[in-house]
Amino acid sequence: MLWNIKMAVSSMAFLLVVACCGLLGSLSLLKEGGCYFLEWELTSVNGVSVEMALLFDWMSLLFLSFVCFISSMVLYYSGSYMGGDSNMARFMYIVLGFVASMLFLILSPNLISILLGWDGLGLVSYALVIYYQNEKSASAGMLTALSNRVGDVAILLSIAFMADLGGWNFIFYVGGDSLGGSLAVWLIGLAAMTKSAQIPFSAWLPAAMAAPTPVSALVHSSTLVTAGVYLLIRFSPSLAGSSLSGVLMLIGCTTMFMAGLGANFETDLKKIIALSTLSQLGVMVGILSFGGAMLAFFHLLTHALFKALLFMCAGSIIHGVSDSQDIRTMGNLVRFMPMSVMCVNLANLSLCGIPFLSGFYSKDLILEVAFMGPLNMICLIMFGVATGLTVSYSFRLVYYSLSGPWNLSCASSVSDEDVVMTRPMGALSVGAVLGGAALSWVLFPACLMICLPPLFKMLALLVTLIGGAVGYTLNMISVECKLKSLGFYKASFFSGSMWFMPFLSTVGVSMGGLKVGSVYHQLSDSGWSEYYGGQGTYFMLSHTSKILQSIQENSIKIYLLVMLLWVVGLLLVF
Template identity: 55%
Template sequence: DGLGLVSYCLVIYYQNFKSYNAGMITALMNRVGDVMLLISITWMFNYGSWNYIYYLDILKNDLNMEIIGLLVMIAAMTKSAQIPFSSWLPAAMAAPTPVSALVHSSTLVTAGVYLLIRFNLILNENLCLFLLLIGVLTMFMAGLGANFEFDLKKIIALSTLSQLGLMMSILAIGSYKLAFFHLLTHAMFKALLFMCAGCMIHNLKDTQDIRFMGNLMMHMPLTCICFNISNLALCGMPFLAGFYSKDLILEYMSLGYVNILIYVLFFFSTGLTVSYSFRLCYYSITGDYNFFSFHSLNDNGWIMLKGMIFMLMFVIFSGSMLSWLIFPTPMMICLPLKMKMLTLLVCILGAWIGYELSKFNFNWISMSMNFYNYSYFWGSMWMLPYLSTYFINYYPLKMSYDLYKNFDQGWNEYLGSQGLYQNLKESSKFFQFIQNNNLKIYFMLTIFWLFTLMLFMML
């Protein structure tokens, strides 16, 4: 996995313990997916060929083919950070922001989605239902976490996680073209979001906390315009890139026959997307300037602005162009007016919730310890980072260290090579001592036996 290796090397670019731990979590989680891919490749030897397309129609319901599909799906879940492998993506934000703009928005994290798009024929009904549940739960968890997060890069990372869950969900329903369409449009506006976030962080002297930002529109107008437009594309603003794919996905979900719980969670997670986007704009773009008053801000010159404005053109126009390319004929979706307006209603409610969440502070509304515990639980991705850190990394590494100290460097060494060497060494020293002191030993033995004989004769 060359991309995983490059990602690991880029995550540990800054030489500190936070980057090392993030790189270790990223590498170990992605190695799980690599192992699953290798097992699925070897399992295909049961059919004598890797060209599964030719024998898929006959053997789609075969047990071996189901196992291969499950292995490929687990590999895709690790690559695209789905539950329970979600914690490595926010941790990988320890990498430099240009790395995040490329690797953690459009290439590495979408590898799992692209893998399932290529292998979409292998997935049967049971695997698709399981994938749909995992994708919707990932959307819901990431949306909740982003609404209670204050780190700018982690908010964008959780936004990426939410959109990956959206792609997985629509892929599980069966529309892989829609998943690929959203993959392309998401890459446009998410890369622009990371570029704008990097400019803001650089201007604020590497401060990533959005509570220290505010009123950046007055100081960095061009950067904030790009940031706002990419945020609106993420929310699904009409005629931007995200609208063409996201609105079509929501209408396709309304058209399909899915569980009501899945349906409610899907639309609620879409509202959470709008919520954290408006919360992010509230903290960073509007309000009062909360950083040091003597520190001046400005747009970072034309070196960054050229790339950002170039990406902005794609954010505005790529949705319509790609929809003409990917779908040669328009999809006819006939829905009642209530379902058509449901998407707009969810977006308006999400914007209102984001505004209300933005006013939460520790002075008045969250004096209750219960609310603090709830916000901490939701903001920590349902404790997944702790579970993945302690139960996947810390405890196995500690057990392996104890085994290494007690067995490999302990009894094994004592009874094995080092112990045998030490015993032979001590024995040879003892025999060498006897060899070198033969005369003394014989003399002492003679005196001892003479003394014993004299005592015996006196008795």
């Protein structure tokens, strides 16, 4: 146990140093308005250079510092949470490999070099999801890997289409009007949708909760799921005026609404927080479609702070209640785990956008800019309702696990005695309170002019109050009245199952794909394609080569036969 904590502390110290250096470098470059671009040419193909490139600008260094800070807290937290694991060193090395892949993706402005970090995230995330080596983890890992492979193929195809522009350094070529550039942007949008789990690729994100909780805190706050949004932010100049922006707006709003609705019917603590992450990713993709790349980046950073804190608190609670993740078996934890409960409340209130916490500065600004933008009525309603649903499931979680009736057995021993787990939570709590204000001063030193009618100006606060009241009181009434939602079982099941997306992504796709693959194999691979393809060509060429070889042996029999055929041919002609 002591060795595990020492290893976690050493990893944490290294990442903290990198985070501090990245933060100082980002502030310096932001003040100077410059950047550093490093490039190594590997080879040249048809006049197009294949390069490895690194871009050090204020955005990449700031995101790098946040990733390293959260990763350092997660690794220190893992020293206690994973202390009983017999493969602690392997776990630490896999997490460090995950962080390294994310850092490589952040610093790469070149699609070829970014593919290394992108595929590294996919490979290491699969290893982390199947870490517990049971059937559920294997199924979740396979769903995660196959869903993300769609994005990997899109990145590969975009590399092929960007060759039309003369290079793969996308920061120099975005915004072009060529066909290859337009197709590359659409493929990048598809890749971002798979990595950030937008509809219809949303099923893998809650399934990835099969991974250990420290991994969830890292993956669902600042690394894997934000990689797609970060790539869209880098490609944001190409989204302006593109038809892709309208598609992303509809997809982001629908994902946000679907995830918020599903979280209000979920009972697994980690899946509720995962659906919360999915909802916030929808917010980021939605505001990106309006051209608000800076706003999306702002919310990306603030969300990373309070979402990592929320997952750490969830891990502390799960650890304390004998590894149960069902919120209905908890309750009244405020008497026994005051530190964890305080941090959960801070993270929840920041998520809801309560004024003057970190989530308020980004979320309120995003909603007001969206209300000023060219929103149609459906997307406007989705934005408002999804904001209320966020507060609703947050207060539902508070009632079931923190302040509601005690549902644990009398033999449970619940406490906050493990300081190795509570210290990182305290550090992230400071970020959840002060991070939004500090980032708003840095990223938006000049005030934005927002002109809205009083109703729209107060709409965010109004739906927050309504959502909180509905989420707390309605669930309290439902528990006392034996779950009235069971009277609407079909609607509850449809809403709680993410609109049947897990079924469609697993059984539906696999069964349909297997049937189509079987027919294709019979008709093509083992049929006409085999007869006229590889085997047919092989037999034809081998038979022809044997005839030519026999002719070249200068045999008198063959010579006489050819002469006879030639004479017969002449007689037939004349």
